[in-house]
Amino acid sequence: MDNAVIAGSRPTLLITNDDGIDAPGLRFLVDLLVAADRYRVLVCAPDSDKSGVGHSITWHRALSAKRAEIMGATAFAVSGTPADCASLGISGKLFDGVIPDLVISGINIGCNCGYHVVYSGTVAGAREAFLYGVPALAISHNWKGRKSNVHDLKLAADACLPLINAVLYELKAKAYPEGSFLNVDVPTDVANHKGFKITKQGKFMTRIGWEQTYSSTPALESYQTANMNIDSVSGPANNASSAVVEDELLFKRVVIKKNDLEEEEEDTDHRALEEGYITITPLGALSHPEMEAVPYFQGWLMRLAERTSSSSL
CATH class of the missing domain: 3.40.1210.10 (Survival protein SurE-like phosphatase/nucleotidase)
Structure with a gap:
């Protein structure tokens, strides 16, 4: 180019x-x-x-x-x-x-x-x-x-x-x-x-779970809320803009746990x-598998082939 x-x-x-x-x-x-x-x-x-x-x-x-x-x-x-x-x-x-x-x-x-x-x-x-x-x-x-x-x-x-x-x-x-x-x-x-x-690249990950809420106000921080106390904009009190309708359940993502740095x-x-x-x-473009897992899956495939062969007899 x-x-x-x-x-x-x-x-x-x-x-x-x-x-x-x-x-x-x-x-x-x-x-x-x-x-x-x-x-x-x-x-x-x-x-x-x-x-x-x-x-x-x-x-x-x-x-x-x-x-x-x-x-x-x-x-x-x-x-x-x-x-x-x-x-x-x-x-x-x-x-x-x-x-x-x-x-x-x-x-x-x-x-x-x-x-x-x-x-x-x-x-x-x-x-x-x-x-x-x-x-x-x-x-x-x-x-x-x-x-x-x-x-x-x-x-x-x-x-x-x-x-x-x-x-x-x-x-x-x-x-x-x-x-x-x-x-x-x-x-x-x-x-x-x-x-x-x-x-x-490590294995760091913030574990995210779910919690029922009564507002569809964004719960996670973005640039629009960068200078705000996020807890003040995501609670049940702020539900005027998005009232829950009948038979509707709302859930928001919440942080469960972050990796321990020592690990x-x-x-x-x-x-x-x-x-x-x-x-x-x-x-790179793709995530590569853990190399120690490759021998396991090679053996697993052989066992799968053996079971498939024996079950067809």
């Missing part, structure tokens, strides 16, 4: 996310890139919050792409998922034939470590670009209620700019590996981070993140 980076002109960056085009994480990142005056900045992001949709795509209906006003960038708000936005943005159909040199998805509110990459629309936006041969980064901030504030997202953008430039340098030198994309997580106390660290392996993404590092985790 004859990208702008290879040709030596300004690199073209496509920014997407899952929090929506109005999310502060995306806006801070775009503002920083525009102010640097070193890149051509394109934005193709969901027109509303699409957090937690994973790698879902829109198939049976057309997408709407509407111009959005973001100073210094060419931007569209799209009625689709993060994967839709990344796909449309790199297709050449939306930006008059322009194919970006690098896709950046974020900056997300909340970390995307371990098994969370399965649910993450932020990671999916980067993965979709990677699947079609475009280098990509997913960037998330380890937002913690009552500790974090919106300014931390601006600091996260500042902290990740050297990484973005380093990737662009490697692309220009034709030295950047094609077999992975990068999942980047920025620690809660970003102002005092310990630097960058290459990590591996996590060294050099895994979440552990290093909690230790204060900006973690950089190379990811």
